[in-house]
Amino acid sequence: MLELIQGEGGVNLPDDNYLAAVRAWCDQMGILLILDEIQTGLGRTGTLFAYEQYGIEPDIMTLAKGLASGIPIGAILAKERVSVFTPGEHGSTFGGNPLACAAGYATLKFIIDNDIAGNAKKVGQYLVTRLEGLRQKFPFITDVRGRGLLVAMEFSTDIAQSVVMACLDRGLLVNRVKPNAVRFMPPLIISNDEVDEAIGILDRVLSSID
């Protein structure tokens, strides 16, 4: 069971051929591949599902988070041959309830019809470009990484909490993902304008660190 990009672990991207190699090994050994797209799915990384970017298909995939715009929901998807549950073997009282699924349908339809994944890719690239600009300016930024609108910025020291609080005071919410890294996971509908605004705040915050 794998995430395609480790989210909580720090926005860690796999090496280029890693996922294809895992898929091939699973095929060879007859092992099922479960892909956890809970954070990477629903357009966040620039395609509807992140596996599309790595040329592989999972046997089982899990979704949640962005599927219903904040209404609690989760989903297990599987290939026909793997879908071996018989009646009574699994269940959920609330799972699939009309309220959550109405929100999910509205969300997924909007994401597909409006190419929200494409927007995430475009704006995500702009975000990374602007963050790279900050990296040129501040030598204590050691890394900028991510795909689409799942992006992290790493520092040479454990200043992430200070950065988060300073951003807060200037009107920007960001996430401390590791003691020395902050993560950006904005709504996928933002434009370059919001990126510019966030970068402006980050610039001021990082300038005051020394």
Added chain:
Amino acid sequence: MVVAQQYRQLVKDRECERGFASIKKTFPLSFEGEGDKGGEVDKQSHNRVRKMSNWQELEHKYFMNAVERIPVTLVRGQGARVWDEDGREYLDFVGGWAVNSLGHCHPVVAEAVAEQAHTLIQASNQFYTIPQVRLAELLVQNSRLDKVFFCNSGAEANEGAVKLARRYGKLRLNGAYEVITTINSFHGRTLAMVAATGQPKFQQPYAPLPAGFINVE
């Protein structure tokens, strides 16, 4: 519906400050404005010295101390903006923890939820219901997978995926049951998903963990 119209207007507005003020007038919430005014600004760091608000004190009183929070109480969201209990506005690059794909309270979603809440909220899976079929169909049509099961969170989805894989293993793979996951992964907060999550700090408080999970580099 009135609520949906107001939100549509907000989205068109683009001036979130004005939008917030107007929606606050129309839909005042009883607790707004009761919070602390946020504390002084430290002259050296320019950072606000934050004091705990009434709501934060109540959280300490009633809520389990399991979560590390930033001392902000959020009360409203619209698009990529949120507002705290003192009316301060923030640009949201946390997105509800990578959840709010369409931003906060998108009119399309708010309308769908409001309409469904007046129609049928919960029936259980003992019966057929339509929204889950429509969503399942849309997911299958737009992915490389064939069948869907809905639950209520990512952790539940991962738990169900492992159950499905183990069922498959029992039926087709001579009883294979082990699940290989990676160091630095995160798969959820349920007991089995803590075992799956390759981060010792999440695992240590709960040994012995459910068997059959191997964390690798």
